[in-house]
Amino acid sequence: MKMVSWNVNGLRAAMKKGFMETFETFNADFFAVQETKMQQSQKDFSFPGYYEYWNDAEKKGYSGTLVLTRHEPLSVEYGIDGNGYNDEGRLITLEYADFYFVTVYTPNSQRELMRLPYRMTFEERFREYLKKLDKEKPVVLCGDLNVAHEEIDLKNPKNNRRNAGFTDEEREKFTALLKEGFIDTFRTLYPDTVKYSWWSYRFNARKNNAGWRIDYFVVSRRLFDHVQNSEIHTDIMGSDHCPISMTLDDKLKTR
Helix, strand or coil: CEEEEEECCCHHHHHCCCHHHHHHHHCCCEEEEECCCCCHHHCCCCCCCCEEEEECCCCCCCCCEEEEECCCCCEEEECECCCECHHHCCEEEEECCCCEEEEEECCCCCHHHCCHHHHHHHHHHHHHHHHHHHHHCCEEEEEECCCCCCHHHECCCHHHCCCCCCCHHHHHHHHHHHHCCEEEHHHHHCCCCCCCCEECCCCCCCCCCCEECCEEEEEEHHHHHHEEEEEECCCCCCCCECCEEEEECCCCCCC
């Protein structure tokens, strides 16, 4: 079972940069998109063979999430507990027989950490929500979590210590999630591998590979034995992020 996650930084813009070709090449069972920056009503493209679940931000051209899947879910929830943070289209949860599939676009703390308090509240509510789901059945979480967890996860940790995405507060929230029984699949499989999933558009950051790993596939610990691989596809262009993917064995049932 192939799962892909990609912050496209605007789906309509990504369409002009080869998104559909990438989408078709992955041939995934699940393809989660963050930062669609559009309303579903604005789309003039289709994904034959896939169910589409959109959570659009109220503000046009901002945020938004989307899940494309070949597997019809048992239920769908938008936001935290069906309502929280839907004004910004942050979250989609699909329920299946053996697991929940969750995609998230975590709020950025922004320059001078203006939105850090908002981010901290989100983190607390989101962690409690995932814990609630995990009590019912295991969870697959993917998306742009807007945090580089450890120093290995960004090029210049010392210079970014108090910048959004690498504050002690944000990193501690991710640590807290892992302590609740969740696994960072890529880092667990590849503890010493340096790979990034996001690069600034400034200073030739991608060319110089001065990036951050802020996109993740996280699973409940009891699902980890089903994980065959977790990858970061740094060679794929079309956004300031690159896609990430995870492959699970075929033992998990969707219905």
